[in-house]
Amino acid sequence: MTAVPKLQVLHERGQHEVFCGLTGIMWLHRKIQDAFFLIVGSRTCAHLMQSAAGVMIFAEPRFATAILEEKDLAGLSDANEELDKAAARLLARRPDIKLLFLVGSCPSEVIKLDLSRAALRLSAAHAPNVKVLSYSGSGIETTFTQGEDNCLAALVPELPAEEPGASRSLLVVGTLPDIVEDQLQRTFEALGIAATFFPPRRSRALPPVGPHTRVLLAQPYLAETARRLEERGAQRLKAPFPLGVEGTTQWFAAAASEFGVTHEKLAAVVTPLAERARIALEPSRQRLSGKRVFFFPDSQLEVPLARFLSRELGMHLVEVGTPFLHQELLSAELELLPGVSLSEGQDVERQLGRCRAAKPDLVVCGMGLCNPLEVEGFTTKWSIELVFSPVQGFEQAGDLAALFARPLARRALLQVNACS
Amino acid sequence: MQLSVWTYEGPPHVGAMRVVTAMRGVHYVLHAPQGDTYADLLFTMIERRRERPPVTYTTFQARDLGGDTAGLFKTAATEAYERFKPELLVVGASCTAELIQDDPGGLGKTLGLPVPVVPLELSAYQHKENWGAGETFYRLVRACVPPPASPPARAGPRRRCNVLGPTALGFRHRDDVKELEGLLARLQVTVNVMAPLGASPRDLARLGDADFNVVLYPEIAAPAATWLAKAFGQVNVTTVPIGVGATQDFIREVAALAEVDPSPLLGQGQSRLPWYSSSIDSTYLTGKRVFVFGDGTHALAAARVAVEELGFTLVGLGTYSREQARAVRSAAERYGVPALVTEDHLEVEELMTKLQPELVLGTQMERHIAKRLGVPCAVISAPVHVQDFPARYSPQVGFEGANVLFDTWVHPLMMGLEEHLLHMFRDDFEFQDSPSHLGAAPPAKAAPLPAAPLPAAPLPAKADSPHDLWSDEARSELQKIPFFVRGRARRNTEQFAKDRGLHHITLETLYDAKAHFQR
Ligand code: SF4
Ligand code: SF4
Numbered sequence: 001m002t003a004v005p006k007l008q009v010l011h012e013r014g015q016h017e018v019f020c021g022l023t024g025i026m027w028l029h030r031k032i033q034d035a036f037f038l039i040v041g042s043r044t045c046a047h048l049m050q051s052a053a054g055v056m057i058f059a060e061p062r063f064a065t066a067i068l069e070e071k072d073l074a075g076l077s078d079a080n081e082e083l084d085k086a087a088a089r090l091l092a093r094r095p096d097i098k099l100l101f102l103v104g105s106c107p108s109e110v111i112k113l114d115l116s117r118a119a120l121r122l123s124a125a126h127a128p129n130v131k132v133l134s135y136s137g138s139g140i141e142t143t144f145t146q147g148e149d150n151c152l153a154a155l156v157p158e159l160p161a162e163e164p165g166a167s168r169s170l171l172v173v174g175t176l177p178d179i180v181e182d183q184l185q186r187t188f189e190a191l192g193i194a195a196t197f198f199p200p201r202r203s204r205a206l207p208p209v210g211p212h213t214r215v216l217l218a219q220p221y222l223a224e225t226a227r228r229l230e231e232r233g234a235q236r237l238k239a240p241f242p243l244g245v246e247g248t249t250q251w252f253a254a255a256a257s258e259f260g261v262t263h264e265k266l267a268a269v270v271t272p273l274a275e276r277a278r279i280a281l282e283p284s285r286q287r288l289s290g291k292r293v294f295f296f297p298d299s300q301l302e303v304p305l306a307r308f309l310s311r312e313l314g315m316h317l318v319e320v321g322t323p324f325l326h327q328e329l330l331s332a333e334l335e336l337l338p339g340v341s342l343s344e345g346q347d348v349e350r351q352l353g354r355c356r357a358a359k360p361d362l363v364v365c366g367m368g369l370c371n372p373l374e375v376e377g378f379t380t381k382w383s384i385e386l387v388f389s390p391v392q393g394f395e396q397a398g399d400l401a402a403l404f405a406r407p408l409a410r411r412a413l414l415q416v417n418a419c420s
Numbered sequence: 421m422q423l424s425v426w427t428y429e430g431p432p433h434v435g436a437m438r439v440v441t442a443m444r445g446v447h448y449v450l451h452a453p454q455g456d457t458y459a460d461l462l463f464t465m466i467e468r469r470r471e472r473p474p475v476t477y478t479t480f481q482a483r484d485l486g487g488d489t490a491g492l493f494k495t496a497a498t499e500a501y502e503r504f505k506p507e508l509l510v511v512g513a514s515c516t517a518e519l520i521q522d523d524p525g526g527l528g529k530t531l532g533l534p535v536p537v538v539p540l541e542l543s544a545y546q547h548k549e550n551w552g553a554g555e556t557f558y559r560l561v562r563a564c565v566p567p568p569a570s571p572p573a574r575a576g577p578r579r580r581c582n583v584l585g586p587t588a589l590g591f592r593h594r595d596d597v598k599e600l601e602g603l604l605a606r607l608q609v610t611v612n613v614m615a616p617l618g619a620s621p622r623d624l625a626r627l628g629d630a631d632f633n634v635v636l637y638p639e640i641a642a643p644a645a646t647w648l649a650k651a652f653g654q655v656n657v658t659t660v661p662i663g664v665g666a667t668q669d670f671i672r673e674v675a676a677l678a679e680v681d682p683s684p685l686l687g688q689g690q691s692r693l694p695w696y697s698s699s700i701d702s703t704y705l706t707g708k709r710v711f712v713f714g715d716g717t718h719a720l721a722a723a724r725v726a727v728e729e730l731g732f733t734l735v736g737l738g739t740y741s742r743e744q745a746r747a748v749r750s751a752a753e754r755y756g757v758p759a760l761v762t763e764d765h766l767e768v769e770e771l772m773t774k775l776q777p778e779l780v781l782g783t784q785m786e787r788h789i790a791k792r793l794g795v796p797c798a799v800i801s802a803p804v805h806v807q808d809f810p811a812r813y814s815p816q817v818g819f820e821g822a823n824v825l826f827d828t829w830v831h832p833l834m835m836g837l838e839e840h841l842l843h844m845f846r847d848d849f850e851f852q853d854s855p856s857h858l859g860a861a862p863p864a865k866a867a868p869l870p871a872a873p874l875p876a877a878p879l880p881a882k883a884d885s886p887h888d889l890w891s892d893e894a895r896s897e898l899q900k901i902p903f904f905v906r907g908r909a910r911r912n913t914e915q916f917a918k919d920r921g922l923h924h925i926t927l928e929t930l931y932d933a934k935a936h937f938q939r
Contacts, residue, residue, distance in 0.1 A: 014479075015457075015476060015477055015478070015479050015496070016454035016457070016479040017454075017457045017460070017477075018454055018455075018457070019454075019455055019457075019458055020453065020454060020455025020456075021455075022455065023455075042431065042515035042516070042544060042545070043424075043427060043429075043430065043431040043515065043544065043548065044430070044431040044433075044456055044514060044515050044516075044544070045455075046424050046425075046426075046427050047427055047430040047431060047434065047459075048455060048456075048458045050426050050427060051430075051458055051459075051461065051462055051466075052458055052461075060425060060766070061425060063425070064423055064424060064425045065423075065424050065425075066421045066422070066423055066424075067421065067422045067423075067424050068421060068545060069421060069422060069545050069546075070543075070545045070546050072421050072545075073519070073545060079421070082421035083421060085421075086421050086423050089423065090423065106453045106455070106515075106516035107515055107516050107519060109482070110485070110516055110519040110520060111519060138453070138455075138482075139453035139454045139455030139456065139479075139516075140453050140480065140481050140482040140485070140516070141481075141482050143454065349499075349503060366461075367460075367461040367464065367465045368457060368458070368460030368461045368464055368465075368472065369460075369464070369472070370464065370465070371464040371465065371468060371469070371470065372464055372469075372470065372471050372472045375470040375471070418470070
């Protein structure tokens, strides 16, 4: 194995054009089916949730915003009282809720409304039916997927301790769509590895954690969660992330080697899946191979995605922007990544300048930027879809590739364009 | 603290963005955390504007808070000026930045920029989007328009007007202004300035040259129009020309000011709505129960059109615009229906469920509620979604606007002739319980009237009424009632039975109830 070459990273500190951590509630509330997310924030927070989600198909989704008003700002004791009332009203309306998250926002943090104390108070008031926890999803503390990191990190202390003398167990950490989780679980079963997933679908089904727990991250943005699990004795397995055939293969291989699964068995289980996935990649590969791609920072999935695009689909990486570069969590990824220009943080105007100068074939960026870039003649992929869609694992590798190929295919089809 | 899931209006700085994005030559430096940049997608994704809104966000973080957030603001503002070279810079704070009290207005003045810097104070914890738009527009007008020493004397016909109110992300503003310009031209009136949409600060400076103002969207234009009228002795035309009647009122009002003959525009054939509404197919629209909810302007207009021009029965009227609460309440009183002024969509849902309308005219929020209730719905007001920015020309104002209203409100309903046929054929074994022009392709089985995957009101199942409320005979009769009225028939019958202490619904009860509710 070669040593990691010293990374050249461009650090930027200008205007960030990314969501705040509140946005993670979009998928977290679908995942943990008896949890409710109460944002303590402003009208802006509520409006973000509704605009970013786009879909308002739920009459009463399991999240809401307690909007701070003038009178709440005047006195904090009143704000606490108001919060207690809001929580009580909400829980009375939703007896199915077993876990309530108070989610901090910029305004609640700037006025120093202590949500962890509020959570303790409310937990006591609503025990044993409802557990109340808190975390920050604010834009001054978190960027997009960091909201999930904070949420899961807040759950870690709630995990029961391992039974004394427990045997080695695998904990897969990070929110995945149910369908993906079930597929991965079947593969672990075939390998003979008992895996549990975190977060769980029901808040009371928390997996135990302790020195015999091996953690396999399914998402790259879970630095704080991983740290807290390690504090509880768990060991994190070094692996790339299960995006693409190679990433998924190595991800399973990391677990297999830790759990003493033989090479033969691993190959017998994984090879047919990998082969099938490779066939699914092929049409997109033809479309994408040799094309140049530019990533704007968004979800921290950028490095694994870039690795997939370059190694499995033959794309050239022009710039890979990411909000944060956790070199430790990404070490297995960075070893696979060819020399590439990485940028961390953002100065959106300057980055747009670099993008225009480089004229990539495909730009991966947030929804605020896509259409204006299309007008300028660029082909874009809106990045949030990469977070909302099932993309992990073997069965989704082809879909993931297709997400990148589709904008190019479309552009090739159309005999009209944004400038006509 | 107000508990909210979906909101009708965004924060006031989004209103400010709607104004500056509509204009030319203006840039907005917003002191705000990174997450607030989501607002860009409203314009680029939902409205499909071709450029990013002219907004620079400072995107300060927690670690900046102890330090120099004010410095961050100054750098952002200076760089934004250098990069975009606007004629005018607007500066302000989002909800979070308001709390850290950096005073963007004060800071903006110290930058020594060669262009005017207009500070906005939007009180994010008190106000909302439309108020923010109105306040921003007012501040811009005050900053750009030199007030005269005294209102200029005016004599003779008034034939120059301003059109005030259209913004970015407005519901059909793009098409409304075109329709309106055509109408004004036919009245020999020229548009002096249209604002904010398409106007530059230099255009605003000329606002005083007009003889009168068309206050097209009072939610946004009223504060500026009120000041202009006073300062320049202008007249404000506040009739919003949505619907045939209101358009005619508007024409009379403008014609009187311009001293032209309105009659060519008041004659027949300007809009197809009156004829379409009178034609026999429309008989079936008579008395359709309609629930209206939206911003004040559009809700009031829709109520009038629904009652006076389509012959619907208004069953409820509401708005989320507190500013127009009084007007909506008094209109509701005139129509003899309950008024609802609320920002809580659950309250709207509750009232809608209770009133059992056959058509809902509302915002995208009501569209979702209506979908759940299985009631047809047409969108008449913001907040709207991507499909409410149609590719085709579809204004709401003027005569063409009235045509659009007829089409978009009537299409979700059953066509008259078809409704009639459904009644005739409902016993046919091949009968499929849905109208043909609504919904998707039929399933495998061919049927004269293909099925649409519409949520039909469920039949009372045996299991859900322990006392077996419905007799078999009554239940199968209920099944023969067309799906779009079946829910109401069921609820009415059950209510009827309950009121009379009946524990069993027979065929007789069903028809007794029908007769009762037909009175
Ligand atoms: S479900 Fe449809 S109408 Fe509703 S918000 Fe989403 S896209 Fe818009
Ligand atoms: S950035 Fe802050 S204020 Fe803005 S939506 Fe996110 S949490 Fe709310």
